[in-house]
Amino acid sequence: MDGVLINSMPNHAIAWQRSMASFGINMSKEDAYATEGARGVDTIRKMVKIQQGRDIDEEESQRMYDEKTRQFGMLPKPNIMDFALELHEKIFHAGLQICIVTGSGQRPLINRLLEEFPRVTKERLVTAYDVKNGKPLPDPYLAGMKKCDVMPWETIVVENAPLGVMSGAASKAFTIAANTGPLPDSALWDAGADMVLDSIKTLYEKWEEIFS
Numbered sequence: 019m020d021g022v023l024i025n026s027m028p029n030h031a032i033a034w035q036r037s038m039a040s041f042g043i044n045m046s047k048e049d050a051y052a053t054e055g056a057r058g059v060d061t062i063r064k065m066v067k068i069q070q071g072r073d074i075d076e077e078e079s080q081r082m083y084d085e086k087t088r089q090f091g092m093l094p095k096p097n098i099m100d101f102a103l104e105l106h107e108k109i110f111h112a113g114l115q116i117c118i119v120t121g122s123g124q125r126p127l128i129n130r131l132l133e134e135f136p137r138v139t140k141e142r143l144v145t146a147y148d149v150k151n152g153k154p155l156p157d158p159y160l161a162g163m164k165k166c167d168v169m170p171w172e173t174i175v176v177e178n179a180p181l182g183v184m185s186g187a188a189s190k191a192f193t194i195a196a197n198t199g200p201l202p203d204s205a206l207w208d209a210g211a212d213m214v215l216d217s218i219k220t221l222y223e224k225w226e227e228i229f230s
Contacts, residue, residue, distance in 0.1 A: 019120040019131060020054060021178040021198045022218065026096040026127065027054060033090035038062075041082055043069055051199050055121045055182035057152035058083040087124050098134065099198065101222040106137045108225045114174075117142040117162040121152045121182075142166065154184035154209075159191060176221065183209035194228070196221055 020026045031050040038045040043065050053061045059079040066074050109116055116137050122128065123146035131138045144161045151157040163173055175186030175193040180201065186193035187210030195206035195214045206214050213228070215221050221228070 019118055019122055019127065021099075022176055022196060023099055023102045023118070023131065023135065024096050024127060025099050025198075027051065027199055029090055029093045029096050030054070032093060033086050037082070037086035037089045038065065040085060041066075048200075051179065051201060053181065054179035054199070055153040055177070055185065057121050057146040057149075058086060058123055059146070060152055062086075083123065090124060091126060099218045101217075101219040103135065105218060105222040105225065106135060108222065110137045112225075112229055115142060115166045115168070117144065117166050119144045119158045119162040119175075121146050121158065123147055152185075154181040154188065156185055156188035156190075159186055159189035163189070163191075177206075177211075180205050180209040183211045187211070194221065 031047040034045045034050040062079045062082050066072050149157045170190035173191035175191045177183045178196050178198045183195050193212050195211035196218050203214050
């Protein structure tokens, strides 16, 4: 979702920085991008452990994540990624199912997917609340495959962040990375991507060639 369908990562970076500062945690823009795709509560628990030496439970981490969600909601509405809707139409008309697999637990963004993306349904949606173990473990994508009743070799994962690429690769799906963020392509290759492209637009333009 983030950085693939919705250009929300710049807002996420700001919200992470502001919210974590209120809890005495220093989280940089680079940290936000590097941890993109993981469940927010897992990211918080790791940051607290590293910087404060404390082990916090899921409940405390969720309270901190709620503040991050509040900060995110105060920022301008992010745009849909260029060519994301058009790419969905190409995928749909190729006869494939579309399943969204996100580490996000932010309801406004998730609801926006259902409202503004005609090919997205609740039945084909995996969020942070659907899995215990998030990215980079394969569980989220395996959950998506289960919802679609497909096997890994029948699945194409489209990701934009290292942790998501690692999750897709670990699930044994063919994993395409669209580098829509500030990290170098090498970070996505090193995470296990089968293909690295420079944008969702490029994936849209090359879809027929890739799918064939």
